[in-house]
Amino acid sequence: MASFAVSVIVIEGLRKDWVLMKKIVILTGAGISAESGLDTFRDAGGVWAQVRPEDVATPEAFARNPGIVHDFYNARRIQAARAAPNPAHRALAQLQAVWPYPVVIVTQNVDGLHEAGGARDVLHMHGILAGALCATCNHRWPAPSTMAVTDACPNCGGQTCRPDIVWFGEIPYDMGLIFGHLATADLFVSIGTSGQVYPAAAFVQEASAAGANTLELNLEESAVSHEFDETRSGKASDLVPLWVAEVLDTLVAAGSVQPA
Numbered sequence: 650m651a652s653f654a655v656s657v658i659v660i661e662g663l664r665k666d667w668v669l670m671k672k673i674v675i676l677t678g679a680g681i682s683a684e685s686g687l688d689t690f691r692d693a694g695g696v697w698a699q700v701r702p703e704d705v706a707t708p709e710a711f712a713r714n715p716g717i718v719h720d721f722y723n724a725r726r727i728q729a730a731r732a733a734p735n736p737a738h739r740a741l742a743q744l745q746a747v748w749p750y751p752v753v754i755v756t757q758n759v760d761g762l763h764e765a766g767g768a769r770d771v772l773h774m775h776g777i778l779a780g781a782l783c784a785t786c787n788h789r790w791p792a793p794s795t796m797a798v799t800d801a802c803p804n805c806g807g808q809t810c811r812p813d814i815v816w817f818g819e820i821p822y823d824m825g826l827i828f829g830h831l832a833t834a835d836l837f838v839s840i841g842t843s844g845q846v847y848p849a850a851a852f853v854q855e856a857s858a859a860g861a862n863t864l865e866l867n868l869e870e871s872a873v874s875h876e877f878d879e880t881r882s883g884k885a886s887d888l889v890p891l892w893v894a895e896v897l898d899t900l901v902a903a904g905s906v907q908p909a
């Protein structure tokens with residue numbers, strides 16, 4: 650097993666005058682929740698090594714066998730409800746609370762650990778385990794911890810209730826809003842994602858084309874590492890609090906906030 654010390658690769662030279670970067674847009678993936686005990690998807694032994702996505706994460710799978718799909722997400726919902734936020738989630742919430750400009754958190758994660766760590770207005774582009782969705786009338790409501798094929802939609806009564814998760818072949822949530830944020834970002838930061846799933850994997854190019862500085866914080870090289878101005882490798886619970894402290898220190902140095 651390789652050991653992962655924190656290391657930094659400066660590809661094109663990221664400006665370090667963080668205080669001049671106002672709007673920060675952050676994309677997170679399964680890696681930020683790994684140290685909270687939740688499996689990633691593509692690491693060794695990850696979710697997609699345990700089960701095939703085409704059996705549980707497509708509309709076709711749900712039409713074919715909704716019971717199997719519910720079982721899969723019921724287990725993940727229970728596991729996520731037991732998990733606690735780690736220092737990476739809490740550091741991003743601190744950044745949101747202290748930074749005097751917008752900090753937008755977009756996550757591919759369906760757990761609620763950003764919110765549990767104190768973050769606000771998180772955009773869950775792949776949906777959320779805590780939500781239920783009616784496949785007939787599109788009504789959305791809080792999911793019970795265990796969903797069943799026989800559940801009835803509280804709006805239309807139909808028995809087509811599904812987890813409020815974006816499956817392969819479906820369009821992620823909030824795309825207009827997210828692309829608007831990417832177009833106006835000064836800094837785009839990607840944390841704990843393999844860069845293998847689009848459209849999220851294209852966010853770095855989108856932000857970069859709009860003039861943002863770009864930084865990747867990940868355990869290993871991702872499929873899109875080469876697109877970033879700078880990449881730092883290590884565990885999210887090490888890298889994210891260090892980076893947030895570095896950013897907030899520039900505010901102190903600029904006299905914008907008093908040190909804690």
Ligand code: OAD
Nearest residue numbers: 678679680683689690691757841842843867868869884885
């Ligand atoms: P992946 O499993 O594809 O990638 C997780 C990334 O996190 C990898 O690059 C790891 O190196 C990194 N990683 C693992 N542990 C880490 C740690 N402790 N600290 C920092 N990084 C760590 O997960 P995602 O990129 O989130 O979609 O996957 C994207 C989407 O693919 C998911 O939202 C899901 C999946 O199919 C749907 O289910 C629709």
